[in-house]
């Protein structure tokens with residue numbers, strides 16, 4: 001049974017993965033039939049085809065994964081209703097997924113599960129979490145228990161992001177008297 | 187200077203703990219070298235030709251005396267007794283063992299220093315000019331915004347894996363001493379008509395294989411929007427910058443591909459969405475940070491000028507040093523002093539020994555307010571010296587080998603570590619620099635030549651900024667041999683220009699002669715007191731080329 005890391009209100013934990021990730025558009029269709037009862041994560045291009053086609057599929061048990069060079073913004077509003085969106089990291093050095101996650105969460109307001117897939121490793125989890133990911137499919141050859149530690153590395157953050165949009169300096173200033181700001185010049 | 191509060195300290199502690207654990211996992215094999223590589227790079231650790239090299243961040247080139255002493259200690263305890271100051275205002279140690287790196291980080295953290303993001307595909311050290319806060323021609327102090335930007339960019343989760351490295355510089359004086367136009371994002375801070383603080387934003391500058399100067403994409407950006415605007419630039423770059431080819435991954439290639447107008451439109455569109463987000467800088471934050479850069483308690487030193495004038499009269503050598511190495515200060519009776527790290531054969535450009543670092547730290551306390559600056563020309567600066575102390579300082583600096591009166595002159599060579607250390611090098615930089623310095627030892631002659639910059643890089647990565655040198659030297663590889671390509675006409679500052687290649691490359695032994703001929707051509711054609719770059723602008727490349735290749739019958 002496959003496991004993932006899931007961040008829930010109670011904290012981050014290792015849980016059983018309830019989703020089936022279909023990597024390849026070509027084979028996905030046949031596998032889709034095979035796994036009719038299961039919740040599946042489809043490649044974005046396949047999801048587009050199915051959406052436009054006649055075959056019916058259940059949106060509540062369908063997720064989509066976005067490749068780092070997929071154009072998704074034209075359908076972003078439709079994706080919002082999905083229970084899960086996954087963003088692929090073809091290599092952990094490819095940082096496009098961080099911006100995709102940031103935009104899905106803040107610009108489009110996606111509230112469902114946002115999962116990092118692909119080359120997902122312990123030392124990047126903290127950054128991914130900050131950008132709005134709340135589930136992580138850690139690379140299969142890595143110890144997922146060890147990876148979990150990656151979420152706990154830091155308690156201090158200088159800048160705001162999805163997890164907490166308020167930058168540190170505004171918290172520092174809470175102690176100080178607030179100053180009328182608008183027209184002040186240094 | 188900026189002092190850490192409990193938040194800054196805690197963050198740094200967490201970072202050093204994380205790094206210690208990462209090194210342990212690397213040594214145990216839990217992390218592969220491939221996985222460890224970007225982690226160590228983001229902590230300033232490179233694997234070089236002989237050992238690991240550690241690049242320590244010196245935010246906008248500012249150090250306290252205590253910090254410089256800690257660098258001296260690190261050089262002695264874990265290296266070979268010296269450090270190398272870089273063109274990015276940082277310092278590098280060349281002989282580091284991986285096993286020691288966590289202890290070094292701890293030692294740095296105790297002194298409020300680190301090596302975070304001095305390398306890797308991230309926002310690097312924010313740089314500014316060496317005379318920030320004290321230069322007589324300064325419009326505004328750029329350091330508060332530089333520090334605010336440092337905090338914003340430190341461990342910014344969205345931009346930790348950019349397509350390529352990302353360099354930001356900010357300047358706010360009549361001349362640009364920070365090479366702003368050669369940065370991925372360059373910022374000019376100035377006053378608007380109502381006295382408001384505004385920024386001119388340039389994007390897409392950078393040297394390397396495809397040298398380009400930045401293009402202005404935004405005028406009159408109010409200061410409080412600095413971080414959100416940079417965020418918009420980085421988001422566009424992170425999403426659309428090329429990742430398929432290392433040499434096409436800098437933002438300049440994206441700006442070029444889209445065109446500056448389209449790029450700017452894209453940034454503005456993104457910025458509209460985040461413009462007034464909580465990241466917008468507040469008055470309270472500006473004041474909190476700016477308080478760290480408040481003026482020190484200057485004495486009434488008006489009378490000092492007369493003392494120095496008399497001393498200059500009495501000693502021509504001192505007068506010469508004052509002319510080149512002493513810079514005008516905002517406060518009457520004070521001066522900024524540049525200590526030259528370019529003595530010639532005695533040491534490679536930018537290299538400073540532990541003993542010298544300690545001496546400089548002592549002078550900073552004795553003759554100033556305990557602060558030292560690093561210039562992107564790789565020299566050290568004492569920013570607040572009383573003029574009556576200049577003579578004593580000069581004598582001590584002489585004895586320590588740091589008073590070569592050559593700032594801005596031909597022998598103030600800017601050079602990267604090159605093939606002696608760097609594993610990317612095509613050729614060595616240091617021997618060529620020293621051979622040229624040895625050829626031009628006559629200080630009177632050098633002073634007569636006037637401002638003339640010579641920059642040397644050991645490969646196309648251009649760490650020695652050779653494109654911006656009036657004379658640029660680039661190490662190239664020809665069938666496994668070291669050769670040097672010469673460019674002329676580069677310039678930094680407001681008149682920044684990229685040099686043009688003069689012709690076929692040269693062997694190392696030819697280089698002093700080549701420079702000799704270039705200098706001779708300048709002397710022949712020079713009108714009055716013209717600087718090298720003025721003469722070059724007037725007469726162009728041809729006369730230089732003719733002379734340099736004369737015997738080949740070009």
Ligand code: SF4
Nearest residue numbers: 602608611644645649
């Ligand atoms: S220019 Fe090349 S040789 Fe010189 S330090 Fe940079 S990478 Fe190394």
